[in-house]
Amino acid sequence: MKHQDKAVATAADQASSAETEHAAVADVPPADDAEQHGFDRGEVGAPVWTGDESTAIAVDSTGTTTVLTADTPAPVGDIADAEPIEDEIDADVSEPEVADEFEKPAAPADPAEELTESAEPVVEPPLERTTATPASERPASGFDESTPLARELAEITRRRQLLSSQDLPLPTKTRIFTVANQKGGVGKTTTTVNLAAALARTGARVLVIDLDPQGNASTALGVEHRSETPSVYEVIINDLPMASVVQKSPEFEALYCIPATIHLAGAEIELVSLVAREQRLRSALETFLEESDDAFHYVFIDCPPSLGLLTINAFVAANEVLIPIQCEYYALEGLSQLLNNIQLIERHLNPTLNVSTILLTMYDARTNLANQVVQDVREHFPNEVLQTLIPRSVRISEAPSYGQSVISYDTNSPGSLSYLEAAAEIARRGAPN
Numbered sequence: 001m002k003h004q005d006k007a008v009a010t011a012a013d014q015a016s017s018a019e020t021e022h023a024a025v026a027d028v029p030p031a032d033d034a035e036q037h038g039f040d041r042g043e044v045g046a047p048v049w050t051g052d053e054s055t056a057i058a059v060d061s062t063g064t065t066t067v068l069t070a071d072t073p074a075p076v077g078d079i080a081d082a083e084p085i086e087d088e089i090d091a092d093v094s095e096p097e098v099a100d101e102f103e104k105p106a107a108p109a110d111p112a113e114e115l116t117e118s119a120e121p122v123v124e125p126p127l128e129r130t131t132a133t134p135a136s137e138r139p140a141s142g143f144d145e146s147t148p149l150a151r152e153l154a155e156i157t158r159r160r161q162l163l164s165s166q167d168l169p170l171p172t173k174t175r176i177f178t179v180a181n182q183k184g185g186v187g188k189t190t191t192t193v194n195l196a197a198a199l200a201r202t203g204a205r206v207l208v209i210d211l212d213p214q215g216n217a218s219t220a221l222g223v224e225h226r227s228e229t230p231s232v233y234e235v236i237i238n239d240l241p242m243a244s245v246v247q248k249s250p251e252f253e254a255l256y257c258i259p260a261t262i263h264l265a266g267a268e269i270e271l272v273s274l275v276a277r278e279q280r281l282r283s284a285l286e287t288f289l290e291e292s293d294d295a296f297h298y299v300f301i302d303c304p305p306s307l308g309l310l311t312i313n314a315f316v317a318a319n320e321v322l323i324p325i326q327c328e329y330y331a332l333e334g335l336s337q338l339l340n341n342i343q344l345i346e347r348h349l350n351p352t353l354n355v356s357t358i359l360l361t362m363y364d365a366r367t368n369l370a371n372q373v374v375q376d377v378r379e380h381f382p383n384e385v386l387q388t389l390i391p392r393s394v395r396i397s398e399a400p401s402y403g404q405s406v407i408s409y410d411t412n413s414p415g416s417l418s419y420l421e422a423a424a425e426i427a428r429r430g431a432p433n
């Protein structure tokens, strides 16, 4: 991407859309409804898949739980005890006694009240009853799509089916991504870990280099990174070969990680006095990739939230930059500074560097602000932004505490599907020329 002449949205643009956000989110149902109903890990309205992939339990905004299967729309209950609800409803509808279910309240005992009522007759609205769509009329997904919850479930099913029907191309040359944004907390680590896991799941050999002293990527991939563990610090500062510090992630067969320990916090200062201080990661990575028995298809380098020497080492070692942008106020602030730095690296240290990918993260469709950010970013970076948006999702944020990516933690959740879709988009697009 030639980014130098691209304007980024102004804070004023964002501020105007920010005013509407509060009103938009005010209608959102309380998130802990689900917890009251025993779904402590669930999100309101989001289906929770059971072990059997064709069955899900969902909680709607009123806290009502529903069991949905590919064959039968059913109310909540023990799945094993579930009756064929559809037959029951159909039978009820055809029988006249169904009206008993909607009996009007008993007449008041007090005759005075009766008089008042008869003087001013109350017009009651007609009673409505919804019936299940017959199986023959249901869409291909197999779900009755007559409710928003069922429609959402059907959509998830469609996405899963589409993903599983795709064979992703593997790159012929290792694609090395630096995941960078000097803004903190925008989803760099989450994106690194989940894209790496998503690609490893589809058969690619993937290496994650944790270049952040916080060691969050190491945690999320379930690899050891206590202070005494040999890590990327020893690679950069003491010239230890990467092969002696790399660990296999328990997440997926072909997923590896070079961990970061707390020692890396001092590396920024120690690097200053070292020879070829900007090239140290590149040299180590080149040697590692050349000497690996099996070629790696992807390398993702997770950067700290700064533009210091560690991030510069990552830019010099990579071919592509992936910038996660959070769909929030201030999202684009600092982006021009980041692009300017990349341009300097490209000019002086790594002519092959290319900002190939921008991923919008923590998208919340209910806010006008998020939609405004998406629109702005797509307008300014039409070729780089992935079509896939990563939604704000509880599953994504809680997966690292189990030492897992969301891909293995809750494969069928909307957040996991989005990262799988983003990975598929990256694989299909291929490396930029």
Ligand SMILES: Nc1ncnc2c1ncn2[C@@H]1O[C@H](COP(=O)(O)OP(=O)(O)OP(=O)(O)O)[C@@H](O)[C@H]1O
Binding pocket: 183, 184, 185, 186, 187, 188, 189, 190, 191, 212, 214, 216, 303, 304, 305, 361, 362, 363, 390, 391, 392, 393, 394, 396, 397, 398, 415
């Ligand atoms: N799509 C998402 N939905 C919900 N929470 C998310 C999502 N993506 C990231 N988070 C959460 O936001 C926080 C910041 O994410 P993350 O650590 O990936 O950002 P970062 O850019 O790597 O941060 P840092 O700059 O500190 O390295 C984390 O708590 C993470 O779990």
Ligand SMILES: [Mg+2]
Binding pocket: 188, 189, 190, 212, 216, 302, 303, 304
């Ligand atoms: Mg991080």
